[in-house]
Amino acid sequence: MFGVSLFFAPLVAAIPAAAYAPALIIVGAMMITPILKIDFDDYTELIPAFTVIALMSFTYNIGVGITAGSFCIHSSSWRRGDGTNYMRDSGCFAGYRYFFTSSTHTNSYNSQNALSFE
Secondary structure, eight states, X not given: OHHHHHHHHHHHHTSOHHHHHHHHHHHHHHHHGGGGGSOTTOHHHHHHHXXXXXXXXXXXXXXXXXXXXXXXXXXXXXXXXXXXGHHHHHHHHXXXXXXXXXXXXXXXXXXXXXXXXX
């Protein structure tokens, strides 16, 4: 599969950005429409959704946004009183922390990234 993609890589690279920019704009608009379904009166839904949207936008990293949003969902459910799954949530926190610190910071943030603190 990788060998086949090596053959098509120059063909795909030859397509100018102006050719696929309208399609990306349409996909972005389609991704924005579910925001209307968020219950803005319920902060346990609003804060994780805002966290995901903001961090995906500002860090240019989907994994950071999803990880932070999942953390917010679990912490807000714990604060809300759904503490029955506390041990499961603690395991999720440990897993999120492991993936966030091991994969995101060592691979994505390098000296060429504008958000790098190195």
